[in-house]
Amino acid sequence: GEDVEQSLFLSVREGDSSVINCTYTDSSSTYLYWYKQEPGAGLQLLTYIFSNMDMKQDQRLTVLLNKKDKHLSLRIADTQTGDSAIYFCAEMEDSGYALNFGKGTSLLVTP
Amino acid sequence: DTEVTQTPKHLVMGMTNKKSLKCEQHMGHRAMYWYKQKAKKPPELMFVYSYEKLSINESVPSRFSPECPNSSLLNLHLHALQPEDSALYLCASSHEGTNSPLHFGNGTRLTVT
Numbered sequence: 001g002e003d004v005e006q007s008l009f010l011s012v013r014e015g016d017s018s019v020i021n022c023t024y025t026d027s028s029s030t031y032l033y034w035y036k037q038e039p040g041a042g043l044q045l046l047t048y049i050f051s052n053m054d055m056k057q058d059q060r061l062t063v064l065l066n067k068k069d070k071h072l073s074l075r076i077a078d079t080q081t082g083d084s085a086i087y088f089c090a091e092m093e094d095s096g097y098a099l100n101f102g103k104g105t106s107l108l109v110t111p
Numbered sequence: 112d113t114e115v116t117q118t119p120k121h122l123v124m125g126m127t128n129k130k131s132l133k134c135e136q137h138m139g140h141r142a143m144y145w146y147k148q149k150a151k152k153p154p155e156l157m158f159v160y161s162y163e164k165l166s167i168n169e170s171v172p173s174r175f176s177p178e179c180p181n182s183s184l185l186n187l188h189l190h191a192l193q194p195e196d197s198a199l200y201l202c203a204s205s206h207e208g209t210n211s212p213l214h215f216g217n218g219t220r221l222t223v224t
Contacts, residue, residue, distance in 0.1 A: 033212060041218070042117075042215040045213070097144075099213060
């Protein structure tokens with residue numbers, strides 16, 4: 001599948017904002033997704049954005065999409081220690097079923 | 112809490128054993144998936160079932176055998192596995208219709224000795 005790229009690690013202080021970035025290559029992607037994985041757990045769907053949108057906000061989460069640059073970001077406001085996890089960006093593959101994941105960004109929130 | 116339930120949470124099996132992983136969802140989803148995740152890696156697709164029929168097999172070795180008895184249940188039968196098959200096995204489901212978001216279970220942590 002196409003490559004989805006993410007930075008591997010991000011460290012922030014509690015209360016600060018976190019921004020996790022992702023680039024994708026498949027310009028035909030219609031939906032882009034953010035998943036969170038805590039240690040020992042499965043993947044939790046955080047949010048997703050349709051490709052004709054620029055921004056989507058859901059409580060502390062803001063997703064920005066720059067379709068021209070194929071760049072997606074996830075902003076977490078007022079980051080808490082419970083937000084420490086791995087965050088995966090994903091796009092739907094051409095089949096329309098399978099997700100093509102980035103390698104994941106490990107977010108560490110320090111007190 | 113996840114609406115996709117996987118059992119068991121942990122499984123240790125020898126290379127000659129036969130075991131099964133189970134997955135259940137009651138969200139009315141008609142597509143169900145098996146993914147494999149190795150440590151510090153993203154999940155990799157294994158199988159997709161759509162309306163209880165196998166629609167995608169990502170060239171998975173035959174020692175992994177999926178089964179979809181009904182629209183709510185998905186099994187993965189394991190036989191003659193290798194130590195390198197040790198991983199987190201994740202089940203997911205989604206509404207039928209492409210681009211529907213996948214909802215994942217918490218996975219089964221499999222160790223092959």
